Amino acid sequence: MVDISTKLADVEFPNPFLVGSGPTSGNPQKIISAYKAGWGGVVLKTIGDSIVRKSVRPMYASLKRDKEIIAFENLELITEDPLETWDKYMRVIKSEVKIPIIASIMGGPDYSEWVKLARWVEDRGADIIELNFGCPHGEPERRTGAFIGQHADLVYKYTKEVVSSVSIPVIVKLTPNVTDITEIAKAARDAGAKGVTAINTVYGVIDVDIETAQPLPSVNGYSTYGGISGPAIKPIGLGAVSRIYNRLKPYGISGVGGIFDWKDAVQYIMMGANNVQVVTYTMLRGFEFVKEWKKSLEEFMTRKEYSTIQDMIGIASEKMKSYEYLEKVTRRRTTVDEEIESIRGEIYG
Numbered sequence: 120m121v122d123i124s125t126k127l128a129d130v131e132f133p134n135p136f137l138v139g140s141g142p143t144s145g146n147p148q149k150i151i152s153a154y155k156a157g158w159g160g161v162v163l164k165t166i167g168d169s170i171v172r173k174s175v176r177p178m179y180a181s182l183k184r185d186k187e188i189i190a191f192e193n194l195e196l197i198t199e200d201p202l203e204t205w206d207k208y209m210r211v212i213k214s215e216v217k218i219p220i221i222a223s224i225m226g227g228p229d230y231s232e233w234v235k236l237a238r239w240v241e242d243r244g245a246d247i248i249e250l251n252f253g254c255p256h257g258e259p260e261r262r263t264g265a266f267i268g269q270h271a272d273l274v275y276k277y278t279k280e281v282v283s284s285v286s287i288p289v290i291v292k293l294t295p296n297v298t299d300i301t302e303i304a305k306a307a308r309d310a311g312a313k314g315v316t317a318i319n320t321v322y323g324v325i326d327v328d329i330e331t332a333q334p335l336p337s338v339n340g341y342s343t344y345g346g347i348s349g350p351a352i353k354p355i356g357l358g359a360v361s362r363i364y365n366r367l368k369p370y371g372i373s374g375v376g377g378i379f380d381w382k383d384a385v386q387y388i389m390m391g392a393n394n395v396q397v398v399t400y401t402m403l404r405g406f407e408f409v410k411e412w413k414k415s416l417e418e419f420m421t422r423k424e425y426s427t428i429q430d431m432i433g434i435a436s437e438k439m440k441s442y443e444y445l446e447k448v449t450r451r452r453t454t455v456d457e458e459i460e461s462i463r464g465e466i467y468g
């Protein structure tokens with residue numbers, strides 16, 4: 120019998136599949152549905168105070184190949200609901216939902232607001248706090264979100280302030296839009312964060328209508344640089360998780376970005392993630408599929424004789440080496456035929 124429970128930041132999750140922060144974790148009805156479907160945890164839609172405002176409309180666009188969505192763009196900001204509404208939401212969530220709740224928060228440029236929000240969610244029963252230093256649109260113009268996440272010194276400062284003000288674990292959500300994500304993850308760890316979530320969306324433009332020279336999504340004829348999610352960003356997420364794992368192990372990592380299949384989740388775990396988060400796929404398919412994912416994961420683990428999630432964490436990342444290392448181990452001629460061909464080449468030019 121395999122055990123698919125897993126720990127992050129000293130908190131135990133019944134299985135590694137979490138609903139990540141986004142529209143599908145934005146109110147109690149959705150979170151209760153996710154819980155009933157069997158998800159292992161939920162990261163709440165990012166909660167704020169002074170920066171809460173309405174997102175532009177339309178705020179989504181997608182890119183398809185062969186009718187399948189390969190990438191998704193959003194211009195959605197943090198929650199549009201004020202703290203008074205979240206106060207009611209939290210009461211319902213805490214009484215109905217018996218899986219770990221990670222509260223994602225974002226303050227403005229003044230770090231004291233982050234501290235206030237952290238205490239606010241702690242008082243309302245959050246199990247872990249996730250600092251959203253990753254949102255790439257709207258918020259950075261106001262010197263928060265990815266603006267903080269792009270500066271290791273700011274990540275250190277804001278994280279340290281929050282960590283020293285609460286007694287529940289704090290994790291940091293990272294933006295991939297940086298030169299070296301491991302530097303930012305290290306700043307978070309040095310400031311006392313128990314783990315990181317990698318990655319938030321990737322800065323981009325999903326599509327351009329060449330008939331009208333219109334970048335999408337079109338907000339009354341204009342657009343802005345948005346956050347790309349979905350399968351197109353999985354390689355970026357896997358690379359980020361692996362690099363953080365290989366630099367900071369042992370360290371808590373929640374893997375996110377383009378998980379559309381249970382196998383994608385196993386890939387993130389093998390690259391170093393303790394658990395995974397899914398957002399875009401839940402927007403397209405709801406929550407029920409997690410039952411199949413858990414069954415497939417258990418079957419896979421049984422077949423491969425992994426008894427716990429821990430047995431799989433980082434095992435593929437151990438095979439990531441420097442280029443110089445590969446030069447030493449590379450096979451220059453792979454088959455006898457190739458060797459003969461190469462000798463003929465040397466003789467006959």
Ligand SMILES: Cc1cc2nc3c(=O)[nH]c(=O)nc-3n(C[C@H](O)[C@H](O)[C@H](O)COP(=O)(O)O)c2cc1C
Pocket residue numbers: 139140141142164165191193195196197198223251253254292318319320347348349350352375376377378396397398399400
């Ligand atoms: C519509 C939408 C809204 C999002 N809102 C938030 C948010 O409020 N806070 C946050 O930390 N991440 C937010 N994200 C980012 C996701 O949590 C996740 O990091 C990203 O979408 C990559 O995962 P995915 O490919 O599974 O969607 C949002 C993503 C989408 C698509």
